Amino acid sequence: GENVEQHPSTLSVQEGDSAVIKCTYSDSASNYFPWYKQELGKRPQLIIDIRSNVGEKKDQRIAVTLNKTAKHFSLHITETQPEDSAVYFCAASIPRRSYKLIFGSGTRLLVRP
Amino acid sequence: KAGVTQTPRYLIKTRGQQVTLSCSPISGHRSVSWYQQTPGQGLQFLFEYFSETQRNKGNFPGRFSGRQFSNSRSEMNVSTLELGDSALYLCASSLPPGGQGNYEQYFGPGTRLTVT
Numbered sequence: 001g002e003n004v005e006q007h008p009s010t011l012s013v014q015e016g017d018s019a020v021i022k023c024t025y026s027d028s029a030s031n032y033f034p035w036y037k038q039e040l041g042k043r044p045q046l047i048i049d050i051r052s053n054v055g056e057k058k059d060q061r062i063a064v065t066l067n068k069t070a071k072h073f074s075l076h077i078t079e080t081q082p083e084d085s086a087v088y089f090c091a092a093s094i095p096r097r098s099y100k101l102i103f104g105s106g107t108r109l110l111v112r113p
Numbered sequence: 114k115a116g117v118t119q120t121p122r123y124l125i126k127t128r129g130q131q132v133t134l135s136c137s138p139i140s141g142h143r144s145v146s147w148y149q150q151t152p153g154q155g156l157q158f159l160f161e162y163f164s165e166t167q168r169n170k171g172n173f174p175g176r177f178s179g180r181q182f183s184n185s186r187s188e189m190n191v192s193t194l195e196l197g198d199s200a201l202y203l204c205a206s207s208l209p210p211g212g213q214g215n216y217e218q219y220f221g222p223g224t225r226l227t228v229t
């Protein structure tokens with residue numbers, strides 16, 4: 001069935017270092033991959049997304065890469081700041097069928113000042 | 114534009130009762146999806162509605178149901194509540210695809226349901 005695996009479950013980095021979160025999806029038909037950031041007590045917030053016709057996308061300190069052959073996609077955060085501390089979720093979907101998102105289990109990122 | 118809104122924000126119910134949660138999407142958005150978030154199971158898809166039709170349904174028992182109105186507002190209902198239904202219920206709205214397609218989904222603040 002549809003599944004998205006996300007690693008690591010927790011990640012602690014020093015402020016200014018980079019953080020990388022990795023996800024693997026099972027359904028090869030998936031072609032839309034968003035990343036959400038959820039701070040404690042708040043709603044998931046879309047921070048970046050990528051489609052299967054693109055290999056990499058950047059937005060300031062955040063970048064996402066996609067390897068369709070391996071069914072892997074990753075979130076890269078450079079020059080981390082304490083306000084980056086949150087839980088990050090990857091997701092996959094097949095929008096031509098449905099907007100249904102299959103989420104990874106989440107990564108708790110802690111940026112130490 | 115106003116964001117996705119959900120009411121109520123917090124709810125406490127007793128086992129066996131039923132509950133109705135409401136979601137108002139961003140103005141102009143016609144697709145609404147519902148998700149259940151728990152510490153143990155993470156974010157799980159419940160259902161998706163588009164133009165008042167259920168387009169997809171997740172793997173939840175029949176006690177969970179939903180609907181969408183002509184103004185795109187959506188409700189979900191849970192009957193015969195169980196302790197395990199305690200969770201944050203999130204809805205997300207999105208535009209219908211057009212041209213290149215706009216697949217972004219925006220979440221509401223959620224309804225925290227506690228079943229005692």
